[in-house]
Amino acid sequence: MKTIKPFEKKIWLSSPTMHGKEIEFVTDAIDKNWVTTAGENINDVEDTITKIVGCKYAVGLSCGTSALHLCMKLAGVKPEDLVFTSDTTFDATVNPITYEGGVPVFIDTEYDTWNMDPVALEKAFEIYPQVKVVVVANLYGTPAKLDEIVAICKKHGAILIEDAAESLGATYKCLQS
Numbered sequence: 001m002k003t004i005k006p007f008e009k010k011i012w013l014s015s016p017t018m019h020g021k022e023i024e025f026v027t028d029a030i031d032k033n034w035v036t037t038a039g040e041n042i043n044d045v046e047d048t049i050t051k052i053v054g055c056k057y058a059v060g061l062s063c064g065t066s067a068l069h070l071c072m073k074l075a076g077v078k079p080e081d082l083v084f085t086s087d088t089t090f091d092a093t094v095n096p097i098t099y100e101g102g103v104p105v106f107i108d109t110e111y112d113t114w115n116m117d118p119v120a121l122e123k124a125f126e127i128y129p130q131v132k133v134v135v136v137a138n139l140y141g142t143p144a145k146l147d148e149i150v151a152i153c154k155k156h157g158a159i160l161i162e163d164a165a166e167s168l169g170a171t172y173k174c175l176q177s
């Protein structure tokens with residue numbers, strides 16, 4: 001029987017770091033007893049996000065999973081509803097589907113982006129035309145092929161929910177100056 005030897009050195013995907021301003025904001029929240037999804041810091045974050053993203057409103061929640069759960073509720077996911085979702089993602093992308101009793105149907109990943117494959121999505125709609133919600137995760141700061149995915153969702157009358165937890169601040173098809 002072969003003995004498994006642990007790695008000598010860990011390679012972290014994303015090691016936690018906190019320094020400078022982050023420490024100031026955390027300390028301020030603790031000092032003011034606002035370690036919650038309310039208070040002046042979260043209001044500032046919401047205002048900043050609306051400016052960066054270009055939307056009217058933003059709601060700060062406790063985590064990305066909570067945000068996706070809210071999206072499932074707003075999209076009307078009910079027990080036994082099939083929901084297309086990225087197959088390469090963190091479980092937080094999928095859990096909110098099941099919280100509402102939905103059934104995740106995983107869509108294959110593209111080799112070049114590691115994100116949802118639009119060709120596979122189109123084929124999935126051929127097999128399951130009743131699906132009305134698609135959840136696409138943008139991995140490691142790389143957006144999925146959103147033009148194609150949006151067009152497919154529109155064609156099939158499906159709501160697109162974008163899990164951008166790993167790509168906040170990424171740009172899509174922007175020209176470099």
